[in-house]
Amino acid sequence: MNQDDLKNLTIENARDLLDSHQISSLELTEAYLERIENTESDVNSFVTVSKETARNDAKNADILINSGSQNLLTGIPLQLKDNLCTSGIRTTCSSKMLENFIPPYDAFVAEKLKKQGAVLLGKGNLDEFAMGSSTENSAFQSTKNPFDITRVPGGSSGGPAASVSASQCLFSLGSDTGGSIRQPASLCGVVGLKPTYGRVSRYGLIAFASSLDQIGPITHTVKDSAMVLNNIAGFDSKDSTSLNVPVPNYLDKIDNGIKGFKIGVPKEYFQEGIDPGVEKIIRDSLNVLENLGAEISEISLPLTSYALAVYYIIAPSEASANLTRYDGVKYGFNYSDAENMWEGIEKTRQFGFGDEVKRRILLGTYALSSGYYDAFYLKAQKVRTLIRKEFEDAFQSYDVLAMPTSPSTAFKLNEKMNDPMQMYLNDIFTIPANIAGIPSISIPAGMNNGLPVGLQMMAGALQEEKLFQASYAFEQATDWHKIKPDI
Amino acid sequence: MSNNDDLTSEAIRHLASLTRISMSDEEVEKMRDEMSNILDNIAVLNEINTDSVDPTGHSVDLTSVLRDDVSKDSLSTTDILSNAPNHDEDLIKIKPVFE
Numbered sequence: 001m002n003q004d005d006l007k008n009l010t011i012e013n014a015r016d017l018l019d020s021h022q023i024s025s026l027e028l029t030e031a032y033l034e035r036i037e038n039t040e041s042d043v044n045s046f047v048t049v050s051k052e053t054a055r056n057d058a059k060n061a062d063i064l065i066n067s068g069s070q071n072l073l074t075g076i077p078l079q080l081k082d083n084l085c086t087s088g089i090r091t092t093c094s095s096k097m098l099e100n101f102i103p104p105y106d107a108f109v110a111e112k113l114k115k116q117g118a119v120l121l122g123k124g125n126l127d128e129f130a131m132g133s134s135t136e137n138s139a140f141q142s143t144k145n146p147f148d149i150t151r152v153p154g155g156s157s158g159g160p161a162a163s164v165s166a167s168q169c170l171f172s173l174g175s176d177t178g179g180s181i182r183q184p185a186s187l188c189g190v191v192g193l194k195p196t197y198g199r200v201s202r203y204g205l206i207a208f209a210s211s212l213d214q215i216g217p218i219t220h221t222v223k224d225s226a227m228v229l230n231n232i233a234g235f236d237s238k239d240s241t242s243l244n245v246p247v248p249n250y251l252d253k254i255d256n257g258i259k260g261f262k263i264g265v266p267k268e269y270f271q272e273g274i275d276p277g278v279e280k281i282i283r284d285s286l287n288v289l290e291n292l293g294a295e296i297s298e299i300s301l302p303l304t305s306y307a308l309a310v311y312y313i314i315a316p317s318e319a320s321a322n323l324t325r326y327d328g329v330k331y332g333f334n335y336s337d338a339e340n341m342w343e344g345i346e347k348t349r350q351f352g353f354g355d356e357v358k359r360r361i362l363l364g365t366y367a368l369s370s371g372y373y374d375a376f377y378l379k380a381q382k383v384r385t386l387i388r389k390e391f392e393d394a395f396q397s398y399d400v401l402a403m404p405t406s407p408s409t410a411f412k413l414n415e416k417m418n419d420p421m422q423m424y425l426n427d428i429f430t431i432p433a434n435i436a437g438i439p440s441i442s443i444p445a446g447m448n449n450g451l452p453v454g455l456q457m458m459a460g461a462l463q464e465e466k467l468f469q470a471s472y473a474f475e476q477a478t479d480w481h482k483i484k485p486d487i
Numbered sequence: 488m489s490n491n492d493d494l495t496s497e498a499i500r501h502l503a504s505l506t507r508i509s510m511s512d513e514e515v516e517k518m519r520d521e522m523s524n525i526l527d528n529i530a531v532l533n534e535i536n537t538d539s540v541d542p543t544g545h546s547v548d549l550t551s552v553l554r555d556d557v558s559k560d561s562l563s564t565t566d567i568l569s570n571a572p573n574h575d576e577d578l579i580k581i582k583p584v585f586e
Contacts, residue, residue, distance in 0.1 A: 101570055102569070102570065104562050104566035104567065104569060104570075105562065196547075197545070197546045197547055198547050211544060211545045211546070237552075237554065240549070240552045241545065241547065241549060243547065303535075305531075306531060306532060306534075306535060308528075309528065309529045309530075309531050309532050310532065312525060312528070312529055313529060313532075320506065324506075327507075328572060329571070329572070329579060329581055330570070330571055330579065331570035331571060331572075332570070332572075333572075334572035334573070336572070338582050339582070340582050340583050340584065340586070341581050341582045341583065341584045342507070342584075343582075344581070344582045345507050346507050346508060346509040347509055349506070349507055349508040349509070350508055350509040350510065353508070358508055358510075358514075358518070359518065359521060359522065359525075361506050361508065362499070362502045362503065362506060362508075362518060362522065363522055363525060363526075365502050365505055365506050366502055366522070366526075369502075369505075376529070378542055379532050379533075379537060380532065381542030381543055381544060382537035382540040382541070382542050382543075383532055383535055383537060383540075384542070384543040384546075385540050385541055385542060385543040386535065386537070386540060388543055388546060420521055420524070420525065421524055421525060421528055424525075435546070436546055437545070437546020437547055438546075461546075461547070
C-alpha cells in the first residue's frame with residue numbers, strides 16, 4: 001500500500017481490505033510505520049513509536065483474521081494519547097515527571113483494544129498532564145498542525161488529532177476535560193468525540209480533573225468514531241464513576257437521517273470573539289442540516305459564558321489534589337541531590353512540573369483553601385448545577401445543539417504562550433459540555449484560508465446515537481472530511 | 488471573591504509551600520501576576536445568585552460502589568517497585584525525614 005492510499009483509508013474500508021485478504025495487518029502496519037517515519041519530523045505527533053510491539057500485534061492480528069475470528073478493530077493500526085497507561089510501554093503524560101515511567105498495567109481502553117487485536121503504533125503527544133490548548137506545554141516537543149506546520153494542532157490531544165489528520169494512524173484515543181479532543185479535532189480537520197461522562201472507563205487514564213475527564217475517539221469519519229466507541233464503551237468495576245448501563249450498537253441508527261430532527265443553535269456561541277470566517281462556515285453548515293430536513297431554531301443559554309470561570313475553579317482544584325501523588329518516591333522523576341525528604345519532594349516538583357501545571361496546582365490549592373473554599377469551589381459547584389439544568393431544559397425541546405467547536409482556526413506556534421488567559425479562551429465553546437457531563441462531537445465543516453473549521457454538536461446524557469445520526473447525515477452531504485493536508 | 492489584592496507574593500509563597508513546590512523569587516512574581524489575572528476573570532461568578540442552589544460534584548448521580556469481599560490477584564511487588572527511583576529489596580528508600 002503506498003502513502004497516498006493511506007490518506008483515503010478509513011477503519012471501515014481497511015476492515016474490508018483486511019477481511020478480503022487484499023492486505024495483511026502486518027503490511028498495513030508497515031505502511032503506517034513508514035508513513036510515520038516520513039512525516040514525523042514535520043508533525044511531531046508521537047512521543048513514542050512502538051515499532052516492535054506493533055509488528056507483533058499485527059502478526060497476531062493476522063492469525064485471528066486468517067482463522068476468521070476477527071472483530072471490528074482487529075489488525076487496525078492506532079495511536080493512544082500518552083496519558084493512557086500501556087503495560088510495558090512508556091507513558092509520559094508529556095511531562096518530565098513521568099519521562100521514564102513504564103506502567104505495569106494497561107488502561108481499560110488499552111486492554112480492550114489489545115483483546116480485539118488492534119495494533120498500537122505508539123503514544124501521542126499532549127500538553128503536559130493534558131493541561132493546555134496547543135500541545136506547546138509538552139515537556140518534549142511541540143506538535144505541528146499538518147495543514148500548516150507553522151501553526152499549532154490545538155490541544156491537549158494535539159498529537160492524536162495531528163496524527164490522524166496526517167494519516168499516521170487510522171484512529172487515536174484522546175481525553176477531553178474541557179475540549180481536549182474536540183478543539184484539536186476541529187483545528188486538524190478530523191472527527192473528535194467526547195462521550196457522556198462515565199460512558200468510557202477512566203481506569204488507567206492518568207487523572208487531571210476526575211469529575212470532567214472522559215476518553216474518546218479521534219477518527220477520519222463519523223462512522224469510524226461510532227465503530228471505535230462501540231468497542232471502548234461500557235461498565236468497568238475499576239472505575240467507580242463508570243456507568244452501568246447497556247451500550248447500544250452505535251451503528252444501528254447512524255444512517256436514519258435527520259428529517260424532523262430539532263436542532264437548537266445557542267446564540268451565545270456566536271458572540272464572544274468568534275472569527276467571522278468561522279461564523280460563516282458554521283452558519284452555512286446549519287443550512288446544510290436544514291436542507292437535510294432538520295428544524296433549526298435559535299435558542300439562548302445565558303450561562304454559557306460562565307462555564308469558563310466554573311472550569312478554571314473546578315479543574316485546577318481537582319488537579320491540585322490528583323497531582324499530589326508526584327513526589328519522586330514511588331515512581332517518576334526524582335531530585336536526587338536533596339539533603340532530606342522534604343527538600344527532595346519540593347525540588348522534584350519544582351523541576352518535574354512545567355509552568356502551566358504549577359499554575360493550576362497553585363490555583364486549585366488557593367480555591368480549596370480555608371477562607372476561600374465557599375467563595376470559589378462551592379460557588380463554582382453551584383453554578384455547575386445551574387449550567388447542567390440549563391442544558392437539561394434545552395434537551396427537553398431539542399435533539400441536539402449545534403455551534404462552532406472553536407472561535408478560531410489554528411493559531412501560530414508561540415502566539416498565545418505568554419498569556420494564559422488568552423489560551424484558556426480557546427476552550428470557551430467546548431467547556432460547557434464537560435461541566436454538564438454531556439456528549440459532544442466536532443466534525444469537519446469547512447476551510448477558512450486553508451485551515452479546517454469544526455462544527456460542534458451536543459446531545460443529552462447518553463444520547464451519543466443522536467450525535468452520530470446528525471453528524472453522519474452532515475458528513476454524507478458534504479466533502480469536508482475528505483480534504484487532507486498536503487503533508 | 489474579586490479582592491485579589493490578597494494575592495501577595497507572601498500568599499504565593501505560602502501556596503507553594505502547601506503544594507510542596509520550590510519556587511524562585513522570579514517564579515513567585517510571575518505566578519502572582521498570572522494568577523491575579525485569572526482570578527479577576529473568575530470573579531464573574533459573583534454575578535450569579537446561587538442562594539438556594541445545591542452544589543454538583545459530578546455530572547452523573549453517583550452512588551457508593553461496593554464489591555464482594557473476595558481477594559483477587561494484584562500487581563506483584565516487583566512490578567510495583569520497577570518504577571521506584573530508589574529501593575532496597577522490597578522497601579522503598581527515601582532521604583532522612585528527621586535530622
